[in-house]
Amino acid sequence: MSTEPPLFDLRSRPERRDAARNRELLLDAAHRLVDRDGVDAVTMDAVAAEAGVGKGTVFRRFGSRAGLMSALLDHGEARWQGRVISGPPPLGPGAPALDRLLAFGESRLERTLVSGDLMVAAAGRHGRSLPAVAFLVAHVRHLLAELDVTGDLPVLALSLLAPLDVAFVLPQLEAGVTRERILATWTDLVRRVVEAG
Amino acid sequence: MSTEPPLFDLRSRPERRDAARNRELLLDAAHRLVDRDGVDAVTMDAVAAEAGVGKGTVFRRFGSRAGLMSALLDHGEARWQGRVISGPPPLGPGAPALDRLLAFGESRLERTLVSGDLMVAAAGRHGRSLPAVAFLVAHVRHLLAELDVTGDLPVLALSLLAPLDVAFVLPQLEAGVTRERILATWTDLVRRVVEAG
């Protein structure tokens, strides 16, 4: 998911200066295009032109359009993850685990609404790859464990995350289901799971 | 989802003879290509050539590649839906609702495994559109109601279906999670929801 060079692999030489510069140029250009014309306007040719580099360079740096989108998404995701890990409760630590879990759902839904189009663009053929949701799974799993929920926690955590995924949220919104209904039902679902131990 | 003309809308004139013939030619051709070379080999040009018609015709009949794939999928889906509606229990009617629900999950997972690549190809930008899962939602909703589960049943039903969606199943399989774990966890999840009323 990350486009940074592997931070802890000392065998790999660091990125060359021009490569690093071009990465920044490209990210800035892409960000600008998203802000100005929306995600759909971010074609690989457009971002290359906007950054003033060749198209091949975009693919060299980000691998694919989905990779570039993931990189864009990462900025926001990292900040959001920061709030989950060390922000104020109930989303951050300090609140009871159930409160944190419910706050997590609401906050995650919010992020899906705000960055849904980027998430769609960052997804490969079949939905978001597992690394992309690893943090989410790990966090939910952790909270479930604190709540003494038993079972196959990794898979259960992902099952609880699925209804909040952009692939399910956006179509429902289009069909007229409100944000509130989705959130209320998710809260309900989580309560049932937790209460059943 | 269906590519048939609207059966009960008498205002719309039926499909012209040549159009109907070409639809069949195209479906046959596409089916042949899937069988012989896999879903990825089914390009719009290839299916047009195989059917001996122009490319424009393929788009006129099916709207998009996803539409064509949906049409291919429909054959299997319809047969499967038949088994759910009127096949032998516990999947079909006659068994207790909870048994039916659990059998539904297992059977659905099976279909996801068998036709996953077609499902992926049939999905638009964001996952499968709601009409494509309308039957699934309706059935699960019905069973939940029979089990006296309260709440926002349409949204709850979709939430239970989400973990069985190809977008979540395939990545897990690739990551080494077994079919059995996925099914067991889904069964567990459903039991918790039902038991909590």
Add this chain to the structure above:
DNA sequence: ACCTCAAACGGACCGTGGTCCGCTTCTATT
């Protein structure tokens, strides 16, 4: 300073999904 060569670059090129529009064919009407 110079050399070396892996890394990076750029843009021509390709395959594929999707559109467009002038031409053809079917069908309802008389």
Add this chain to the structure above:
DNA sequence: AATAGAAGCGGACCACGGTCCGTTTGAGGT
């Protein structure tokens, strides 16, 4: 049977994602 016009057809055309490869550039060694 003739006719009109809607429905359908085909394939040239376009945009976009992705690849390839000859050229350039930057960093470590001498």
